[in-house]
Amino acid sequence: MPLIGVIGCGRVGVSAAIQIALKDLGDLVLVDIVQGLPQGEALDLSHMASILGIDVEITGSNDYRDISGADLAVITAGVVRKADMTRMDLLQKNTAIVSDVSEKVREYAPNSKVIVVTNPLDVMTYVALRKTGFERERVIGFSGLLDFGRFRYLVAKELGVSRSSIVGPIIGEHGDNMVLLPRLTHVLGKPLTSLLPREKIGELVERTRRAGAEVISLKGWSASHAPGAGVALMVEAILKDTDAVIPSSVYLRGEYGVEGVCSVVPAVLGLSGVKRVIELDLDDYERREFLKSVEVVRQAQEAADKLLH
Numbered sequence: 012m013p014l015i016g017v018i019g020c021g022r023v024g025v026s027a028a029i030q031i032a033l034k035d036l037g038d039l040v041l042v043d044i045v046q047g048l049p050q051g052e053a054l055d056l057s058h059m060a061s062i063l064g065i066d067v068e069i070t071g072s073n074d075y076r077d078i079s080g081a082d083l084a085v086i087t088a089g090v091v092r093k094a095d096m097t098r099m100d101l102l103q104k105n106t107a108i109v110s111d112v113s114e115k116v117r118e119y120a121p122n123s124k125v126i127v128v129t130n131p132l133d134v135m136t137y138v139a140l141r142k143t144g145f146e147r148e149r150v151i152g153f154s155g156l157l158d159f160g161r162f163r164y165l166v167a168k169e170l171g172v173s174r175s176s177i178v179g180p181i182i183g184e185h186g187d188n189m190v191l192l193p194r195l196t197h198v199l200g201k202p203l204t205s206l207l208p209r210e211k212i213g214e215l216v217e218r219t220r221r222a223g224a225e226v227i228s229l230k231g232w233s234a235s236h237a238p239g240a241g242v243a244l245m246v247e248a249i250l251k252d253t254d255a256v257i258p259s260s261v262y263l264r265g266e267y268g269v270e271g272v273c274s275v276v277p278a279v280l281g282l283s284g285v286k287r288v289i290e291l292d293l294d295d296y297e298r299r300e301f302l303k304s305v306e307v308v309r310q311a312q313e314a315a316d317k318l319l320h
């Protein structure tokens with residue numbers, strides 16, 4: 012049975028653990044700095060698994076030694092942005108946390124693949140890459156599935172077709188500068204651009220960008236169920252070596268003409284992590300939008316670099 016460490020046992024970490032357990036993907040170790048929290052969540056989740064007849068081992072710990080030998084580490088540790096925090100405040104706080112966690116992962120699970128979920132996502136993926144020292148194929152940022160899932164939800168409603176019939180890519184930053192690609196989004200071969208008027212597509216893209224904020228304004232805290240589901244799909248692709256093409260934040264080394272920045276791109280995921288980055292044929296407008304988005308991440312990475320030693 013593979014061993015999966017979930018670091019950060021808050022809302023997103025627990026939701027990811029639930030979805031991973033339901034898919035029976037491996038044994039789980041939950042780690043958090045709060046005493047009792049990971050142990051309590053692990054016990055509750057073990058009872059859940061018992062009711063459902065799923066024989067995964069779920070334990071909780073405040074000690075990183077318990078992730079020793081993990082095949083996969085999912086990093087959700089961090090603070091969530093509050094109303095009085097700037098983006099820079101968040102970057103500073105979470106850079107410190109993800110840096111610390113990454114060092115522990117390097118020490119105790121040196122052969123693991125890492126899925127980063129903490130925001131700001133692309134920069135935290137970069138921080139984890141730097142601080143684990145792992146090759147880029149093993150440090151993979153979440154979020155593409157979340158943003159595309161939100162878009163797909165809106166498009167499916169608009170078109171009156173099943174959500175699963177809508178496929179398409181998403182690239183760029185996880186955040187205000189995400190790049191959805193309606194021209195390359197299809198319903199069984201029919202591009203979205205031929206199914207909906209331009210203005211309507213623009214509206215759905217805008218709503219997707221604001222979806223995270225919409226969730227917060229309604230329920231009072233940030234999304235967790237949707238991220239949890241997406242993380243479990245990535246864990247499944249890696250541990251079952253499915254070669255699923257999943258939008259993931261990857262440190263680019265020349266792909267799309269970009270060097271040294273983490274950005275969401277379509278990636279083939281399997282046992283070794285990112286097996287391949289797929290380069291889409293972007294038109295001039297799409298390429299400009301993508302490069303603008305990448306530039307935002309590059310600047311944030313430079314800010315993070317100054318905080319790391």
Ligand code: APR
Nearest residue numbers: 019020021022023024043044045087088089108128129130
């Ligand atoms: N090591 C381990 N756990 C930590 C550390 C650390 N150094 N620092 C903080 N944590 C834990 C907290 O104790 C808390 O239990 O991380 C958890 C974060 O949980 P929540 O506050 O509930 O935040 P959550 O909604 O889960 O979001 C976590 O995921 O989607 C992103 O934007 C989100 O960056 C945020 C992260």
